[in-house]
Amino acid sequence: MERPTRYFLYHLHSDYSFLDSCTDFGDYIDLVKRDGGKAIASTEHGLPRGWVSKKLQCDKAGLKFVHGVEIYLTEQLEPKVRDNYHTVLLAKNAEGLKELNSLVTISSDDAHFYYVNRLSFEEFLGISDNIIKTSACLASPLNKLDESDPWFEKLLRHYDYLEVQPHNHPDQIAFNKRLAAYSKKYGIPLVAGTDTHSSSPYKAECRSILMAAKHKSYGDEDAFDLTYKIVDELIEAFRVQGAMSQEEYYEAIENTNHIADACEDFSLDTSIKYPILHGSKEDDESIFVQRVWESLDDKLEKGIIPREQETAFRDALQEELRVFKKLGMSGFMLSMSDLVRWCKSEGMAIGTARGSVGGSRAAYVTDIIDLNPEQWHTVFSRFANEDRVEIGDQWSPRTVMCGEKSGEPVNAGCALAA
Ligand SMILES: [Zn+2]
Ligand SMILES: [Zn+2]
Known part of the structure; x- marks a missing residue:
């Protein structure tokens, strides 16, 4: 397998992921353009905030915009439990875009909302092929649920990609190893998610202040470096992490590009529409x-x-x-x-x-x-x-x-x- 020369930044948070990023989405556009990228996605926590303006910015910059969200999942709607697992959804085409937006709407009603907007596991299993589903971060059900849990295999089989991340932390290393094993066993490809939250070390420092304000910490901040990386830095991070073979992480990185290719570009209808009240x-x-x-x-x-x-x-x-x-x-x-x-x-x-x-x-x-x-x-x-x-x-x-x-x-x- 050849060394990847680029990757698609598909798991990405901007300051629209409230209190979890200080980076303007436009800064990521600039970085992706600088590094010769052709596409960028947006996967804010819970809600695809600001997606129309992001799409318009991408149109201007000549980048393909992939509409996505890092949605929360729950095992059951009633009685409500605060399990709130993470999962990344990416719209493959116009149908997927509509489906994703309706899922977000459903997730926000009283029956679903508990601290955050959520979808049930059952609803996740009903998501169509017009949406690419990846297993996200350590808050993934695949990391938090026990393998013997009746939901585990059903959920696993519904993912299009199993997401490995390059953070050099024992929990991430263990999770990546398991994901690599599931990938072989179930024939589901791995994909390299960066879970990028900051455009630069300075913005990462700003973000850590937000984290401190929320009394949140990942324990070892250095291990979870969520700053934008060029492809060589990403490869190096996976090498240092040592959870997978070079073949595996090369393929996982290359699969991000396959996702970018699989997602169709679309255009927004920005024509002016005034209400029609009486038929015409x-x-x-x-x-x-x-x-x-x-x-x-x-x-x-x-x-x-x-x-x-x-x-x-x-x-x-x-x-x-x-x-x-x-x-x-x-x-x-x-x-x-x-x-x-x-x-x-x-x-x-x-x-x-x-x-x-x-x-x-x-x-x-x-x-x-x-x-x-x-x-x-x-x-x-x-x-x-x-x-x-x-x-x-x-x-x-x-x-x-x-x-x-x-x-x-x-x-x-x-x-x-x-
Ligand atoms: Zn996450
Ligand atoms: Zn994330």
Whole structure:
């Protein structure tokens, strides 16, 4: 077997693994790029936090992103026990990505959650071939369960790879030896997991401060060097560890590259999607237009909008409705109007306006905001501009729940005018 010249960093934690890493995911991207890597995965503890932004960063850097998570497993959901074993899941393709995300959702409900989100052993056994499963670290069920446990062999057989790690610690050495033996016996390949938690020795030192703050220690910190390694350092660590033959750890390292090849690249649909409330964009559009003009008449009649502003309002609303139609935003505006009106009918306090929506006359007449743009001379084009393609994400009126329904007039509530 030839000496590996690269490896795929597939078992990886960034500062999204809260209190367990101080490294920004972008730093790993830089290192992998520097060392000629073609792919990178993310396997945060429990939840695939920040995966969309990581994916977009990888797209920019020209790296294949593999969506993953180091999920927690439990033997039984009821009665709840805090066993919380570790297992690495990697999405092989788009179907696997969806499956992984639904598993994470399931793992987070009340029936599953206990200190952390978990899946049951039974659910783990139901995971499809669209997800690559590796046995993870010393917290693996394969390390913590006794071989005679009825679950042991079932779980073992469901792993695609048995994960050996290079830490020079007696427990890891013993575990690697057992994994190498199972690999032969069951024909399941070994794979070299680094369980990387830090991009540099400095970041590793920062992480140890987090560990100390949690009163956590692996006993021998030096043995568990979870700092990013180049392939030669990884090979050297396995050699020094001495748990497996050179043939075995070369193959385990090479298998990381096989995983990278097996995982398909995918692209995210980042197109703008506004809600459709009444079956079609067109229906929403006409309902919104009707609401705008009716609400204007209503506010004029009640004197909320002074008669001297009527012409200015009518002219501005024509223009706004044209832009909303062009940008396909009518359903969105309608949904916000529905939402705010509902909040008001329930006695919830609503902010006056937030951000650039304060420039929209349509938002004012349909009750999305309580700030009259004519009076304050605020500008519509800052909010919605037909020449600018971006989603209206910063502006939604913030509903402020000031405790119980107070019965107070909404405008007198805790307005959050930003
Ligand atoms: Zn782990
Ligand atoms: Zn890990």
